[in-house]
Amino acid sequence: MDQPARGTPQLRMLNTRRVLSAVRDAGEPTRIAELAEMTALTRPTVAQIVAVLEEHGWLERHEPSVATGRPAARYALLQRRFMVFGADAGAHRAVVEVAGLDGRVRARRERRHDRRLGQEMLDLLGEMLQECLAETGLRAATMVAGTVATPGIVDLRTGRITTRHKLGDWTVEEVVDRLGAGTTDVSVENDANLAALAMRSVPDMPPTFLGLQWGQRLGAGIVQDGQLYRGESGAAGEVGSLLTEDPVTGQVRHLEEVVRVSRLPELGGVPEVSAEELLAAAGRGEQGAVEALRHGVAPLVRVVAPICLALDLRVITISGAIARGGPALPEALRDELGRHGAHDVECVLSPFLEDTVVRGAVGHAAESGWQRVLATAPWRSGGPSDEPGVTDR
Amino acid sequence: MDQPARGTPQLRMLNTRRVLSAVRDAGEPTRIAELAEMTALTRPTVAQIVAVLEEHGWLERHEPSVATGRPAARYALLQRRFMVFGADAGAHRAVVEVAGLDGRVRARRERRHDRRLGQEMLDLLGEMLQECLAETGLRAATMVAGTVATPGIVDLRTGRITTRHKLGDWTVEEVVDRLGAGTTDVSVENDANLAALAMRSVPDMPPTFLGLQWGQRLGAGIVQDGQLYRGESGAAGEVGSLLTEDPVTGQVRHLEEVVRVSRLPELGGVPEVSAEELLAAAGRGEQGAVEALRHGVAPLVRVVAPICLALDLRVITISGAIARGGPALPEALRDELGRHGAHDVECVLSPFLEDTVVRGAVGHAAESGWQRVLATAPWRSGGPSDEPGVTDR
DNA sequence: GCGAGTTGGGCAAGACCTTTTCGTAAAAGA
DNA sequence: TCTTTTACGAAAAGGTCTTGCCCAACTCGC
Numbered sequence: 036m037d038q039p040a041r042g043t044p045q046l047r048m049l050n051t052r053r054v055l056s057a058v059r060d061a062g063e064p065t066r067i068a069e070l071a072e073m074t075a076l077t078r079p080t081v082a083q084i085v086a087v088l089e090e091h092g093w094l095e096r097h098e099p100s101v102a103t104g105r106p107a108a109r110y111a112l113l114q115r116r117f118m119v120f121g122a123d124a125g126a127h128r129a130v131v132e133v134a135g136l137d138g139r140v141r142a143r144r145e146r147r148h149d150r151r152l153g154q155e156m157l158d159l160l161g162e163m164l165q166e167c168l169a170e171t172g173l174r175a176a177t178m179v180a181g182t183v184a185t186p187g188i189v190d191l192r193t194g195r196i197t198t199r200h201k202l203g204d205w206t207v208e209e210v211v212d213r214l215g216a217g218t219t220d221v222s223v224e225n226d227a228n229l230a231a232l233a234m235r236s237v238p239d240m241p242p243t244f245l246g247l248q249w250g251q252r253l254g255a256g257i258v259q260d261g262q263l264y265r266g267e268s269g270a271a272g273e274v275g276s277l278l279t280e281d282p283v284t285g286q287v288r289h290l291e292e293v294v295r296v297s298r299l300p301e302l303g304g305v306p307e308v309s310a311e312e313l314l315a316a317a318g319r320g321e322q323g324a325v326e327a328l329r330h331g332v333a334p335l336v337r338v339v340a341p342i343c344l345a346l347d348l349r350v351i352t353i354s355g356a357i358a359r360g361g362p363a364l365p366e367a368l369r370d371e372l373g374r375h376g377a378h379d380v381e382c383v384l385s386p387f388l389e390d391t392v393v394r395g396a397v398g399h400a401a402e403s404g405w406q407r408v409l410a411t412a413p414w415r416s417g418g419p420s421d422e423p424g425v426t427d428r
Numbered sequence: 429m430d431q432p433a434r435g436t437p438q439l440r441m442l443n444t445r446r447v448l449s450a451v452r453d454a455g456e457p458t459r460i461a462e463l464a465e466m467t468a469l470t471r472p473t474v475a476q477i478v479a480v481l482e483e484h485g486w487l488e489r490h491e492p493s494v495a496t497g498r499p500a501a502r503y504a505l506l507q508r509r510f511m512v513f514g515a516d517a518g519a520h521r522a523v524v525e526v527a528g529l530d531g532r533v534r535a536r537r538e539r540r541h542d543r544r545l546g547q548e549m550l551d552l553l554g555e556m557l558q559e560c561l562a563e564t565g566l567r568a569a570t571m572v573a574g575t576v577a578t579p580g581i582v583d584l585r586t587g588r589i590t591t592r593h594k595l596g597d598w599t600v601e602e603v604v605d606r607l608g609a610g611t612t613d614v615s616v617e618n619d620a621n622l623a624a625l626a627m628r629s630v631p632d633m634p635p636t637f638l639g640l641q642w643g644q645r646l647g648a649g650i651v652q653d654g655q656l657y658r659g660e661s662g663a664a665g666e667v668g669s670l671l672t673e674d675p676v677t678g679q680v681r682h683l684e685e686v687v688r689v690s691r692l693p694e695l696g697g698v699p700e701v702s703a704e705e706l707l708a709a710a711g712r713g714e715q716g717a718v719e720a721l722r723h724g725v726a727p728l729v730r731v732v733a734p735i736c737l738a739l740d741l742r743v744i745t746i747s748g749a750i751a752r753g754g755p756a757l758p759e760a761l762r763d764e765l766g767r768h769g770a771h772d773v774e775c776v777l778s779p780f781l782e783d784t785v786v787r788g789a790v791g792h793a794a795e796s797g798w799q800r801v802l803a804t805a806p807w808r809s810g811g812p813s814d815e816p817g818v819t820d821r
Numbered sequence: 822g823c824g825a826g827t828t829g830g831g832c833a834a835g836a837c838c839t840t841t842t843c844g845t846a847a848a849a850g851a
Numbered sequence: 852t853c854t855t856t857t858a859c860g861a862a863a864a865g866g867t868c869t870t871g872c873c874c875a876a877c878t879c880g881c
Contacts, residue, residue, distance in 0.1 A: 042868050043837045046439050050838090068858075077840055082859075104857030105847040243660060245738075255738065266740020267636060274737050278769040289769070341731040342738045344667050345638075345648060347659020376671040376682070435839050436866045443868090461829070470869055475830075497828025498876040823881085830875075837868085846859070851852100 044414070047084075050076060051414040054084045055093075055112075059136070059405070064097040064109035084414070085110055091413040092116065112136065118173055119404040120181040121396030122160050122214075123226065126150060126202055126251075130393045131163040133171060133178075136408065138236070138401045142167035153204055157213045164214060175216045180404035182396040183210050184226040186252060191269035196223060220403055224263075227254025227272055229395030232263055233387060234352040236398070240383070241350050245272075245342060248392075250355035253291040253335075257346070263399070274338055282334060294335045296357050302334065303327030310360070317363035328367040336368065340375035348377075354385035354392075437807070440477075443469060444807040447477045448486075448505075452529070452798070457490040457502030477807070478503055484806040485509065505529065511566055512797040513574040514789030515553050515607075516619065517596055519543060519644075523786045524556040526564060526571075529801065531629075531794045535560035546597055550606045557607060568609045573797035575789040576603050577619040579645060584662035589616060613796055617656075620647025620665055622788030625656055626780055627745040629791070633776070634743050638665075638735060641784075643748035646684040646728075650739070656792070667731055675727060687728045689750050695727065696720030703753070710756035721760040729761065733768035741770075747778035747785075 057073040058065060071081045088094040088110075095113045099106030114135040122131045127150070133142040144163035151159055160183070168175060185205070187198030194207040203226075211221045231246025235258060246256045255272040257264040265271050275291030282293075283301055294302070299310045305327045308316070313331070316324035339351065357364060365382035372380045385391045450466040451458060464474045481487040481503075488506045492499030507528040515524045520543070526535040537556035544552055553576070561568060578598070580591030587600040596619075604614045624639025628651060639649045648665035650657040658664050668684035675686075676694055687695070692703045698720045701709070706724070709717035732744065750757060758775030765773045778784045 043436065043439070043839085043866090044868095046436065046838065046867090066858085078858090079841090079860085080839060083838095099847095099858090103849060104855085105859080107858055241660060257738065264739075267634065267742060268740060270737075271740040272738055273740070274734055276769050277734060277737055278767065337730070338734040341667055341670060341734045344663075344670055345650065345665055345735045345738075346657075347661060347664040347666070349660060374671065376669050436837090436868085437839095439838090439867065459829080471829085472831080472870090473868060476867095492829090492876090496878060497826085498830080498878095500829055824879105825881100826877105826879080828875100828877085830873105832873085833871095835868105835870080837866105839864105839866085841862105841864075843862085844860085847857085849854100849856080851854080 048412070048414045050074070050080065051084050051088070051412050052409050054081055055088070055409060055412055058094065058110060058112055062137075064095075064111040066107040066109055068107065070110075087413060087415065093408075093412065114139075115171075115173065116177055117179050117404055117408055118171075118177045119179060119397065119400035120164055120167065120214075121184075121229075121393050121398070121400050122164070122181070123184040123229075123393040123396055124156050124160060124203055125389075125392075128389075129156070129159055129163065130390065131160060131167055132393050132397050133164070133167040133173075134397045134401060136401050136405050138398055140397065142170045150202075152202060154209070154213075156202075157205065157210065161213055176218050178216060178219045179407050180220040180400045181214060181222075182229070182400040182403070183214065183221065183223050184229050184392045184396050185223050186226050186254075188273060189223050189225055189269050191265060191267075220407055222399070222403060224396070224399055225254065225256070225269070225272070226392045226395075227252075228256035228263055228265070229399055230254075230354045230385070230391045231256025231258050231272070231352065231395070232398050233391045233395030234258070234354070234383070234385060235261060236394075237352070237383060237386065240352075243346070243348065244350040244352060245339070245346070245348055246352045246354065247339070248355045249294075249296065249335075249353060249357045251295070253294060255342075274342075277338055279334055279338070290334065290338060294332075299331040300327065301331075303329075303331030310357075314357075314360035314363050317367065318361040325363070325367065328363060329371050332364070332367050332371050336371040336375055339368075340372050340377040343372060343377040343380050348380060350381045350383060352383045352385060354387070356389075358385045358388055358391070441805070441807045443467070443473065444477050444481070444805050445802050447474055448481070448802060448805055451487065451503060451505055455530075457488075457504040459500040459502055461500065463503075480806060480808065486801075486805065508564075508566065509570055510572050510797055510801055511564075511570045512572060512790065512793035513557055513560065513607075514577075514622075514786050514791075514793050515557070515574070516577040516622075516786040516789060517549050517553060518782075518785075521782075522549070522552055522556065523783065524553060524560055525786050525790050526557070526560040526566075527790045527794060529794050529798050531791055533790065535563045547602070547606075549596075550598065550602065554606055569611050571609060571612045572800050573613040573793045574607060574615075575622070575793040575796070576607065576614065576616050577622050577785045577789050578616050579619050579647075581663050581666060582616050582618055584658060584660075613800055615792070615796060617789070617792060618647065618649070618662070618665070619785045619788075620645075621649035621656055621658070622792055623647075623747040623778070623784045624649025624651050624665070624745065624788065625791050626784045626788030627651070627747070627776070627778060628654060629787075630745070630776060630779065633745075636739070636741065637743040637745060638732070638739070638741055639745045639747065640732070641748045642687075642689065642728075642746060642750045644688070646687060648735075667735075670731055672727055672731070683727065683731060687725075692724040693720065694724075696722075696724030703750075707750075707753035707756050710760065711754040718756070718760065721756060722764050725757070725760050725764055729764040729768055732761075733765050733770040736765060736770040736773050741773060743774045743776060745776045745778060747780070749782075751778045751781055751784070 053074045057070050071078045094110045097109040117136050120133045130145045132140050134140045185203030187196040187203050198204045207223050210223050215221045227248035230248040234246050242260045248254045253275040255274050277290040279290045296310050300308050300313045317328045368382045387394050446467045450463050464471045487503045490502040510529050513526045523538045525533050527533045578596030580589040580596050591597045600616050608614045620641035623641040627639050635653045641647045646668040648667050670683040672683045689703050693701050693706045710721045761775045780787050
C-alpha cells in the first residue's frame with residue numbers, strides 16, 4: 036500500500052496515468068468520450084487532462100473526420116517523442132532495433148562480426164544505435180529506455196553480470212555509460228529471459244509460461260502474469276547449470292552441456308545422423324526418428340517437467356537455434372512431458388527465430404519506457420515540459 | 429490500472445484503507461500523529477478518518493496513558509469484531525482454530541476420529557467451529573473468513589476439488605454452505621499450499637520460497653513475495669504426480685509413491701532399518717546413515733533442484749510427518765541439492781509440526797478476512813454499519 | 822504549588838479536483 | 852429547413868486535503 040494517494044493533486048496524477056494508460060490500451064487515436072468510458076471518469080475531467088497532456092506535447096491531436104453527429108477530435112500518444120531500443124549481442128551477429136512504445140520497429144541494424152568482445156562490442160552497439168537514430172531523424176534525447184541482452188546472469192542486487200563466456204561480459208554501469216546518453220534508462224537482461232518475454236506477443240499465449248532458449252546455451256525465462264519473473268537475485272530460469280548424469284558417457288555434467296542440440300542424435304541412440312536430419316526425419320513422421328527424438332529430449336524433460344507441475348504451466352515456448360527445426364521437436368517434448376506426468380503442456384516454437392531475443396529486448400525496453408512515461412507525466416498545466424526533448428521532425 | 433481512483437470520495441476511501449493498513453502494520457495501539465507519519469497524510473485528515481472508523485466500531489480507542497506532553501489517545505483495530513477460522517481435516521485428526529485478523533489463536537478444537545469422510549467430516553468441522561465460537565462468546569456473524577484445508581487440488585476456475593482419496597472430497601459449495609453461516613468468506617485450499625503459507629511466519633524467511641509437505645502424500649506450495657502462487661488452475665506445486673523411475677523396483681510410478689517417507693531406508697540402500705532410525709542415526713552423525721539418507725532423498729532432489737534453479741530459490745521448507753525427524757534431513761537435502769547444481773539452498777524444518785497446515789489455514793483466512801475488511805471499510809460518517817454484527821461481549 | 826516546556830487536539834480558511842448541469846456547435850438525415 | 856445526434860465548453864456545486872493557528876493537558880523543575 037505504498038501507492039501515493041493523498042491530496043487532490045495526487046488524485047489528478049493518478050487520473051492522468053489512468054487516461055494515459057487508456058490511450059495506450061486503445062492503440063489507435065481515440066475520442067474523449069471513449070477515454071472517459073474506459074477510465075470511468077467523466078468527460079470534462081478527461082478533456083481537461085487531455086488538454087494538459089496535449090499542451091505538453093505528450094498527446095497528438097488528430098483532426099476530426101466524418102461521423103454521424105458532430106465529428107470528434109481523436110488523440111493518440113506522440114509516439115516519436117518516446118523511443119526505445121533493444122540490442123542483442125551474439126557471438127557472430129549483433130542486432131540493434133529502435134522502436135516506439137508500441138513496440139513497432141522504426142529502424143534496425145544487423146551486423147555480422149568476428150567475436151567482438153567487451154568494450155569493442157559495446158562500441159559496435161553504440162555505432163549501430165547512432166545509425167538507427169540517424170535513419171529515423173530522431174534526437175538521442177527522445178530515447179527513454181533501452182535494453183541490452185547478455186548471455187550472462189544479471190545480479191539484481193549488485194548489478195554485476197556473471198558470464199561463463201567473454202561475450203556480454205560487462206558491468207551494468209559500463210553499458211549505461213556507453214549507451215545511456217544521459218537520459219535513457221538502460222538495463223541489461225539475460226537473453227533467455229528476454230526471449231521468453233518476446234513470446235508474450237504470440238497469439239493465444241497464456242499470461243504465465245516458461246520460455247526455453249535452446250541453442251549453444253540452454254536457458255529459460257519465466258513469464259508470470261505478463262511480467263518477467265527474476266527471482267531474488269535475478270538468476271531465475273538458469274536451469275542450464277543443473278548437474279545431470281550424461282546418458283551416453285555416464286559423467287555428471289551441466290545440463291547445458293548434456294543436451295546441446297548437436298548431441299540430440301547421440302542422446303537418442305542414433306549418433307550417425309545430424310540433429311537437423313533427425314528433426315527433419317521426425318518431422319516426416321518416420322517412426323524411428325520420432326522415437327529417437329523422444330529419447331534425445333528426455334534429459335531435458337526430466338528437468339522441465341517438475342517446473343511445469345510446480346508452476347502449473349500449460350504452455351512452454353522454444354526459441355533459439357533449434358526453433359528452425361520444425362514441429363517435430365515440440366511434439367516430442369509434449370509427448371515426453373506427458374510421459375513424465377506433466378500432461379497437456381503445449382509447446383510453442385518461436386516464430387521470431389533468431390530475432391527472438393532482440394524482440395524481447397525491445398519489448399522490455401518499451402515496458403520500462405512506458406513506466407517512465409507514466410512516472411513523469413505532467414499533470415498540471417503550465418510551462419513547457421522539461422522531459423525528453425521534443426523532436427523537430 | 430483497474431484500481432478505482434476517481435472522484436474525491438474515492439480518494440477518501442483509498443486514504444481510509446491506508447489508515448487501516450497503517451493501524452494493522454503498527455500492530456499495537458497507535459497515536460494519530462504516528463499514523464499520519466506512516467500514511468504520509470496530515471494529522472487532521474487522519475483524525476477525521478479515525479473518527480469515522482471509531483464511530484462505526486472498527487477502531488477501538490485506548491484512553492491516554494502517561495507521556496511527556498499531553499497524553500495521546502491510541503487506536504487499534506477492534507479485533508474481536510473480525511474473526512477468522514482455519515480447519516484441517518486429516519485422516520485421523522481434525523483441527524479447527526479461531527483467530528483474530530492478527531492470526532492470534534483465540535480458541536482451538538482438536539479431535540481424533542476414525543476416517544470420517546465427506547459430509548460427515550464437514551459436520552464434525554461445523555460442530556468444532558460452534559464449540560470454538562461458544563468458548564470465545566463471539567457471534568457467528570463476527571466470522572469474516574475461514575479456510576479449510578483439503579488434500580485435494582482445488583481448481584480455481586471450476587471450484588471443483590480433485591482428490592485421489594475420499595478425504596476432503598467436497599465441492600467448494602458444500603463447504604461454504606456448511607461452514608459459511610451466510611456472512612463468512614469460506615475458501616478451500618490445498619493443504620500443501622497452506623503448509624507453505626504457514627512458513628512465512630518463521631523468522632528470517634525470505635519472501636519467496638518453496639514449501640515441501642512430506643508425509644503420506646508429497647506436495648509443495650510456492651510462496652512468492654509473501655503470497656501464495658496458485659498457477660492458472662490452482663494446481664501449482666503438485667509435484668507428487670510426477671512420474672519417476674523407482675530406483676529400487678525399476679518401475680515408473682508417481683513420485684509421491686516412490687519417495688514415501690517409509691521407503692527412505694530402502695531408497696538409501698539400508699532396508700533393514702526404519703525411517704526414524706535412519707534419521708536418528710544420521711542425526712548422530714553416523715557416516716553410513718548420512719550417506720544412505722543422501723541416496724534416499726536423491727529421487728526427490730532430482731525434482732526439487734530444477735525448481736530451485738528455475739525460481740532462483742534460496743530457501744525451501746519442510747513440513748509434514750517427516751519434520752519430526754530432526755536436522756539430519758534438511759542437511760541431507762541441502763547437500764544433495766548442491767550436488768545437483770542448486771547451491772546454497774537452505775532447508776528449514778517447520779517448527780509447527782503437525783499443526784503447520786492449520787496454521788497456514790488460519791493465516792490464509794486472516795488474509796482474506798483483511799481483504800474483506802479493507803473492501804468494506806466505511807469512509808463516510810453516518811448511520812450504523814451494516815457490516816458484520818457487533819459483538820456484545 | 823506554580824510556571825515553562827512539550828505534545829496532542831480541534832477549528833477555519835484556502836486550494837484543488839471531480840461531478841453535475843446547461844447551453845452551444847457541427848454534422849447527417851428527413 | 853428542421854430534427855436528431857454527438858461533441859465541446861463553461862459555470863456552479865460538492866467533497867477532500869492541507870496549512871496555519873490556538874487551545875488543552877500533562878511533566879518537569881524550581
